[in-house]
Every structure is written in C-alpha cells, then in structure tokens.
Amino acid sequence: MKEAIARLVEALNGLAPETALVLGSGLGGLVDEVENPVRVSYGDLPGFPKSGVTGHAGEVVAGHLSGAPVLMLSGRAHYYEDGNAAAMRPALEALAGLGIKKLILTNAAGSLEPDMGPGSVMLITDHINFSGTNPLFGEPSDARFVGLTEAYDAGMRAALEKAAAATGTALHKGVYMWFSGPSFETPAEIRMARVMGANAVGMSTVPEIILARFLGIRAAACSVVTNLAAGMTGAELSHQETKDMAPLGGQRLATILKAAFADGLATV
Numbered sequence: 001m002k003e004a005i006a007r008l009v010e011a012l013n014g015l016a017p018e019t020a021l022v023l024g025s026g027l028g029g030l031v032d033e034v035e036n037p038v039r040v041s042y043g044d045l046p047g048f049p050k051s052g053v054t055g056h057a058g059e060v061v062a063g064h065l066s067g068a069p070v071l072m073l074s075g076r077a078h079y080y081e082d083g084n085a086a087a088m089r090p091a092l093e094a095l096a097g098l099g100i101k102k103l104i105l106t107n108a109a110g111s112l113e114p115d116m117g118p119g120s121v122m123l124i125t126d127h128i129n130f131s132g133t134n135p136l137f138g139e140p141s142d143a144r145f146v147g148l149t150e151a152y153d154a155g156m157r158a159a160l161e162k163a164a165a166a167t168g169t170a171l172h173k174g175v176y177m178w179f180s181g182p183s184f185e186t187p188a189e190i191r192m193a194r195v196m197g198a199n200a201v202g203m204s205t206v207p208e209i210i211l212a213r214f215l216g217i218r219a220a221a222c223s224v225v226t227n228l229a230a231g232m233t234g235a236e237l238s239h240q241e242t243k244d245m246a247p248l249g250g251q252r253l254a255t256i257l258k259a260a261f262a263d264g265l266a267t268v
C-alpha cells in the first residue's frame with residue numbers, strides 16, 4: 001500500500017486531487033476527457049486489483065476534469081471474481097493515503113422501475129446489502145462498526161442533482177441492492193428485491209461504499225441502467241447486454257459529472 005502511494009505521488013508530480021471516481025462498465029470513456037492525464041497501470045501499483053472482467057480496464061488516470069483536479073480508477077475488482085469482498089480495500093487505502101477525501105462510484109445496474117429503463121441514470125440514495133458478506137469481515141479494530149446512516153453524502157448528492165438539473169439531464173433516485181453475482185438474479189429474487197425496497201440491483205459498489213466510510217472518505221454513487229431486471233421483460237439477461245447498453249447512460253452520467261466538477265463538486 002505504501003509503495004502504491006509512493007508510486008502515485010511520484011507519477012502525479014504535485015497534482016493533489018481530493019476527489020476520485022471509480023468508473024464502472026460504460027464509463028471508461030470518461031478517462032479520455034481528462035485534461036493532461038497521467039496514467040498508471042494497476043499492474044504497477046501493488047495491491048491494486050488485477051481486474052479480469054471484460055469491459056473494465058485497469059488503470060489510474062489523474063488530471064483535470066472540467067478544470068478540477070480528479071483521480072479516476074478505471075476498472076474495479078468485484079466480489080464475484082474470487083469471493084473477496086475487500087478486494088478494493090488496498091486501492092481505496094492508497095487513495096486515502098494520497099489525500100482523497102471524496103469518492104464517486106459508478107456502476108451498471110438492472111432497474112426494477114419500468115419508467116427507469118436502459119439508458120437511465122440513478123443517483124443512489126441508500127443501499128441494501130443482500131450479499132451476506134461485508135468487506136470488513138476480519139477487520140479487528142472497533143473502526144469496523146461503521147455507521148451507514150449517511151453513507152451517501154448529502155452534499156455530494158446535492159451537487160450531482162444540481163448538475164443534472166443544470167444540464168437538463170434526467171437523474172432518477174433510488175435504492176441499490178447488492179447481489180453477489182456473477183449469475184444474474186432470478187425473477188423471484190427481483191420480486192423480493194422490490195418488496196424489500198430496492199429500485200435497482202447490481203454486483204458492485206456496496207463494498208466500496210462500506211470501505212470508503214471505514215476510511216473516512218465521503219462517498220456518492222450513480223448507477224447506469226443497462227436493462228430492466230430479471231423477469232420484467234421476456235428477455236434473458238447477459239453481460240453482453242450490460243456492455244452494449246452501458247455507454248448510453250454512461251454518456252448521460254458523464255454529462256452530469258463534468259457539470260458537477262465544473263460547478264465545484266471537488267470543493268463541496
């Protein structure tokens with residue numbers, strides 16, 4: 001972790017972003033909008049994930065977005081890869097060590113709302129951890145008892161909502177339910193999720209939110225809807241569909257994020 005921080009400090013050469021973005025499926029293109037980018041491959045950063053999911057790169061890209069300093073993690077590790085819910089912990093610890101104070105997580109998700117179809121963007125207001133696991137299993141300190149009442153930072157959420165309104169971009173709001181994956185949900189699980197209060201389902205983000213709060217990093221998250229959830233249409237779900245549909249909402253989310261950075265998200 002110390003080595004990863006040292007390498008990033010050296011690569012960043014004086015740039016000191018306080019806001020980081022984790023780019024999920026479909027948002028990888030946002031790295032191309034970074035001004036004067038510095039790129040470091042995860043392979044050169046001890047502890048960073050060796051992400052093997054197609055549709056995910058694996059590099060840190062730092063620079064400016066809409067004139068504001070930013071650090072992006074392009075590619076993440078998922079619990080379903082090898083059953084390690086804390087797979088992102090070393091990377092997030094490195095960001096904390098680097099001085100990151102705010103984290104915006106993005107993901108692709110299935111929607112439970114017929115009027116929030118593919119291409120929609122949802123600001124996550126809260127989550128349901130339905131995986132049965134937690135990235136803080138095994139953490140010995142009392143810091144493991146992290147409060148999650150305000151897991152999704154009110155100030156950051158307000159900034160994202162303001163940016164969506166300013167750009168005329170529809171931004172839904174809702175609860176994200178974390179399923180372990182990698183298999184998709186069954187229609188019965190989706191009916192259960194709806195009863196439980198979920199508006200979208202996905203296979204990431206929640207462990208990173210928990211880790212961010214554990215590390216004292218403020219956090220917000222947005223989902224890009226790639227499909228209506230299992231059983232809501234006649235169609236079978238697939239990762240190919242996730243990859244194909246993510247860029248649609250990804251562009252909308254990129255619009256919101258760029259406007260939010262231009263309007264001082266980095267300083268809220």
Ligand code: HPA
Nearest residue numbers: 108109110201202203242
């Ligand atoms: N379920 C879980 N994860 C997903 C989905 C889904 O329907 N779509 C994209 N990621």
